[in-house]
Amino acid sequence: MQALKISLLVFIISITISAQEGWFWQNPYPQGHNLYSSAMVNNSIVLGVGEFGTLVKSTDNGESWSVKSQLIDGQFSSIFKYDPDNIFAVGYDYMDTLTKFFKSTDLGNNWDTKIIATPNRPGKLHFF
DSSP: OHHHHHHHHHHHHHHHHHHTTTOOOOSSSSOOSOEEEEEEOSSSOEEEEEGGGOEEEESSTTSSOEEOOOOOSEEEEEEEEEETTEEEEEEEETTTTEEEEEEESSTTSSOEEEEEOOSSOOOOOOOO
16 A cells, blocks of 8 residues: 555656656746837737836737747836837836937838937827
């Protein structure tokens, strides 16, 4: 009886250990940070920005999302599509305490940075 208990215990421990091998972020997928702003770039591309420098992109109208590279060590507050060739984002970098403006001219694939030396955290972007 003792041998059966030990065998059962070894079996359960081995299942528990092997069950943890393929762990990955599952829900919410693809990331779990708060998003504060989004922009519909065209009929299929959507961009979203948020805390911890999160920039996400969908190329299928929001059905699936991918996380783009982290552009800022802080928080994005807003993203705005002026036109499909000019997308702007603004955020506050915690590391160097600067407001940073970002511009993309290729549907959000690459971003240029402009730094504004201000201690104030940015709000929403509006173009008139």
